[in-house]
Amino acid sequence: MLQRGRKSAAGALALRIDSGPPLLEPPSKLTKQEAEIFTNIVTTCRPTHFVPSDLVLLVAYAQATAISQNSAHDPSKIVTFEKSTRVMALLATKLRLAPQSRVDSKVPGRSSRYHSIAKKLLEENEAEAA
Numbered sequence: 001m002l003q004r005g006r007k008s009a010a011g012a013l014a015l016r017i018d019s020g021p022p023l024l025e026p027p028s029k030l031t032k033q034e035a036e037i038f039t040n041i042v043t044t045c046r047p048t049h050f051v052p053s054d055l056v057l058l059v060a061y062a063q064a065t066a067i068s069q070n071s072a073h074d075p076s077k078i079v080t081f082e083k084s085t086r087v088m089a090l091l092a093t094k095l096r097l098a099p100q101s102r103v104d105s106k107v108p109g110r111s112s113r114y115h116s117i118a119k120k121l122l123e124e125n126e127a128e129a130a
Contacts, residue, residue: 024050027059038062054095061091
């Protein structure tokens with residue numbers, strides 16, 4: 001349903017300039033926390049990153065993230081925290097949210113670039129320690 005009257009500043013910021021595919025919307029069955037996580041992930045990635053078939057995995061990722069966040073500071077829920085975090089890590093890779101799933105290991109120069117960065121950081125740490 002269209003909004004009547006003047007649009008709010010937040011509504012004006014939500015307008016899409018490009019004519020790319022529409023962003024996925026969180027299903028109504030999600031809690032407020034899960035919907036916020038879902039929306040945050042979808043809006044921080046490229047508009048073409050997700051396709052409609054990713055919806056089920058995105059929902060599961062948002063739910064696992066919410067469970068992990070809710071059980072993180074309760075020692076009696078350590079098993080729940082551990083399992084939900086494992087599910088998050090697995091889904092992050094499948095959804096190409098994890099760094100190792102976004103970088104192609106076959107690209108020439110990838111390892112040398114990271115090696116040179118690591119070497120530079122190591123040299124800086126050694127210089128500071130001396």
